[in-house]
Amino acid sequence: MDTRNVVVTSEADLALIFLEGSVEENVPPIPLAKEEVRAGESMTVVGHGYLEDTGGLDGRRRFSRETVAGFLDPDKGRILLGSSDLHAYRGDTGGPCLREGAGSPALVGISSRGLGKEPTCTSTFVYREWLAQEMELASKADSPEPRGTPSLDAAVP
Known part of the structure; x- marks a missing residue:
């Protein structure tokens, strides 16, 4: 951010989408x-699956089990x-990466x-503070009365 609070660089391809319902x-x-x-x-x-011969998605949701090999840029x-x-996973960009185990x-x-x-x-953990700030700004913009900071530990709607 510059002195006018304008984003001048970007480090991750993340976005928050707020739905009305x-x-x-x-x-x-989750x-x-x-x-x-x-x-x-x-x-x-x-x-979703990618078809090399048509150059498009096949429309089927797919789940794969992956192991973390390491970090390219931890910061x-x-x-x-x-x-x-690599070809088996084209079309997965933007999909969630989930830790599963005890509980949800x-x-x-x-x-x-x-x-x-x-x-x-892209790790969501590294960007928790930014996510919290954006959620707070959106909740204030959406309502004339501030609703407080949403809890990241509760859930992302």
């Missing part, structure tokens, strides 16, 4: 992870995944492996 009432919100993933940890990546939250089959899943990242480059995802 639930998309489906039976879909529970909380942001409370801690960063570690090398060797596995996660589930959700995306910017670039997580390297252990997948070697938690969002640990956003897939950025769909461009045919190394399979990576």
